[in-house]
Amino acid sequence: MASIELKSVFKAYGDNPPVIRDVNLNIPQGEFCVFVGPSGCGKSTLLRMIAGLEEISGGELRIGGALMNDVPPAHRGVAMVFQTYALFPHMSVYENMAFGLGLAKVDKKIIDEKVRAAAKVLQLDALLDRKPKALSGGQRQRVAIGRAIVREPGVFLFDEPLSNLDAALRVQTRFEIAKLHRDFGRASTVYVTHDQVEAMTLADRILLLNSGEAVQRDGSVAQCGSPLELYHRPNNLFVAGFIGSPKMNFLRGKLRSATPDQATIELHSGEVLQAAVDARRLQSGAPVTLGIRPEDTRLGTDEQHIVRPVQWQERLGESTYLYLDGGDAEHSLATGGDALVAKAPGHVHAVSGHRLAMAIPARSAHLFDEHGRALERLIPDTDLLLPEAA
Numbered sequence: 001m002a003s004i005e006l007k008s009v010f011k012a013y014g015d016n017p018p019v020i021r022d023v024n025l026n027i028p029q030g031e032f033c034v035f036v037g038p039s040g041c042g043k044s045t046l047l048r049m050i051a052g053l054e055e056i057s058g059g060e061l062r063i064g065g066a067l068m069n070d071v072p073p074a075h076r077g078v079a080m081v082f083q084t085y086a087l088f089p090h091m092s093v094y095e096n097m098a099f100g101l102g103l104a105k106v107d108k109k110i111i112d113e114k115v116r117a118a119a120k121v122l123q124l125d126a127l128l129d130r131k132p133k134a135l136s137g138g139q140r141q142r143v144a145i146g147r148a149i150v151r152e153p154g155v156f157l158f159d160e161p162l163s164n165l166d167a168a169l170r171v172q173t174r175f176e177i178a179k180l181h182r183d184f185g186r187a188s189t190v191y192v193t194h195d196q197v198e199a200m201t202l203a204d205r206i207l208l209l210n211s212g213e214a215v216q217r218d219g220s221v222a223q224c225g226s227p228l229e230l231y232h233r234p235n236n237l238f239v240a241g242f243i244g245s246p247k248m249n250f251l252r253g254k255l256r257s258a259t260p261d262q263a264t265i266e267l268h269s270g271e272v273l274q275a276a277v278d279a280r281r282l283q284s285g286a287p288v289t290l291g292i293r294p295e296d297t298r299l300g301t302d303e304q305h306i307v308r309p310v311q312w313q314e315r316l317g318e319s320t321y322l323y324l325d326g327g328d329a330e331h332s333l334a335t336g337g338d339a340l341v342a343k344a345p346g347h348v349h350a351v352s353g354h355r356l357a358m359a360i361p362a363r364s365a366h367l368f369d370e371h372g373r374a375l376e377r378l379i380p381d382t383d384l385l386l387p388e389a390a
Ligand SMILES: Nc1ncnc2c1ncn2[C@@H]1O[C@H](COP(=O)(O)OP(=O)(O)OP(=O)(O)O)[C@@H](O)[C@H]1O
Pocket: 013, 019, 037, 038, 039, 040, 041, 042, 043, 044, 045, 046, 194
């Protein structure tokens, strides 16, 4: 039941370059905010600073409006769930969940009510007498979540809570966390993950931190917005390459001409393509990168397209990823190399070396200037409302 406000927050360990630079963020009460970014970008550090487990080197942290920089963790009104559950092995599920309230000298009857209510929500009622070692990974993580819930914190902090679970349990627990947030909707939640599917599905808002190729900007905010904003309107090449799987394909070229609703691009490989992008701020001849997501491509020649030999394919049953030879001028971050990835529905089969036409619809194209900054796309922002069945 509290907002979280970060103002010019900064973190450096000793004399090392900062790991968090000038982060400004306002998480209103009840919002689910997900921190994502490549390994080492500083997302856990940022979360731990909110929790009070890591000192803040500069800037201000406010929770519920109150300055928290020097307030000890126990007095911040936050509850944290870690990747490694951190349960007491000698205590039962019930005792683990009741522990924090016991320390706070809450009345035993109230503790009992809260533990049983949380256990019911998390479907742990039949397991209350068990010790953690007699539980599955998913059940242990539910106990850790239950322990956080009973404290009724204003802020929930999750640090990669699903990364020790197998694929099926991850999906199930992800769904449970989303449901819990909806049911306990007044609490604000910050959730750290490097899994962008978790980020896309759970977040009201995603904060993506820079790292790696964005040297000198490590630990700064690359983009902050709703999941679909980051997907449809990435600010720059880094965000475009990070959000989406397989990653966006990039084709290099130069701008030929620009009108308010269309840019014409000549690729280094010679083809001329259109993009529904306003590129009028660039001079003609300016270097540009055209981006196209694998799921936005088609196979065939009925739209503008490029033709490339097939290198490789991955058949997933419901779809097939075709890896096409990108040539020197292009590369896909998916492979880190020079392949372009096209996604075809169903299970298609292509003979290695055969040349295929990959259609690149102008309305689906992204365009970036020579500094990697995105040009404005002209796609409509509306969601398609599904009609109710009769
Ligand atoms: N105690 C420390 N002393 C010095 N550097 C540290 C310390 N803790 C973390 N770092 C550095 O801070 C940076 C950010 O680390 P952090 O754990 O926050 O990243 P992350 O984005 O959560 O990464 P991952 O996804 O791999 O967990 C890393 O470069 C890390 O090496």
